[in-house]
């Protein structure tokens with residue numbers, strides 16, 4: 001049986017507690033006044049973040065910013081941010097966001113509105129699509145850093161003129177391919193967000209859409225059927241079966257090794273292709289994505305930028321970092337170290353950047369015309385429906401007709417809920 005503690009013992013314990021408390025307080029007072037902020041991104045390949053963070057910390061030694069290196073796919077990182085916000089943990093103070101996450105994160109109240117810190121006059125310095133994609137219900141939640149738009153890379157040493165139509169692309173592949181040494185056309189075919197981008201560019205190029213202007217689902221109209229038919233028909237003909245395992249980097253590697261004629265990807269690929277040790281250095285051209293005859297080329301608007309988590313205890317410090325990380329200086333570092341395309345318009349007139357990347361003036365036009373994926377707080381679910389069924393069609397589990405009908409119905413269900 002436990003006996004109650006004597007009053008002398010209780011007194012000694014209280015004394016000890018007081019001493020420990022005093023020591024703890026002294027400890028706190030002596031601790032340097034540091035602020036630590038965290039954000040999540042993919043691994044820091046090329047060391048761009050390391051350089052940006054060290055330059056920032058030199059100027060702001062009181063603020064320590066930490067990059068948490070996560071998985072490469074945007075979907076998985078979105079899930080990681082969402083999980084911590086849902087559980088109320090303040091794991092991430094700064095949110096490095098794909099443009100497609102903004103409506104959901106803002107609608108859920110996970111982000112601080114930045115209207116006062118990032119007023120309209122300052123937004124004009126950035127590409128208009130990136131700004132539009134940072135706004136939700138009239139408030140801005142993200143400062144753009146890295147712009148993105150889907151483009152078609154081609155082997156300029158083998159292909160004289162890049163194709164304009166879907167049929168021309170296939171014809172050129174059939175004429176010049178030599179699989180498995182040299183495939184025709186590569187895209188991102190794994191079941192994840194990149195597949196949605198690849199598919200939407202084909203859908204738009206066929207004149208189709210996911211939602212019409214009134215928000216009704218029209219994905220499974222005739223254009224949707226034609227688009228998925230076209231994509232599925234490529235596999236095993238001009239596109240390797242392994243495409244269903246490709247994210248951006250897997251598809252880039254095959255192209256980089258000189259084993260494909262065409263690649264749909266984001267503009268970062270170009271800088272890597274021009275690296276001194278690249279097997280395709282000087283042999284790569286960039287063109288807008290192909291389209292149906294009489295239709296127009298469409299690029300998916302991608303891109304990344306920074307917001308502040310509502311749970312962040314130091315929003316002013318977070319803002320100081322965001323100001324620096326979205327400056328022209330930081331954009332140049334990201335550009336140089338991993339080919340990221342800047343979101344500030346002025347850099348597309350920068351003589352130094354244009355000298356190193358002569359195609360930037362053409363790319364600028366593609367960026368201006370790029371199209372957003374459906375802008376909706378439930379976009380992640382809409383995307384899941386597209387991913388699931390387009391992928392099922394690519395691997396032959398559903399016919400293209402079944403897949404497009406099912407995706408359409410599933411999205412109707414999501415929007416009706």
Ligand code: GLC
Nearest residue numbers: 074098099148193194302303
């Ligand atoms: C790129 C784009 C992003 C897109 C992702 C898909 O990172 O910038 O917007 O969602 O690719 O994989």
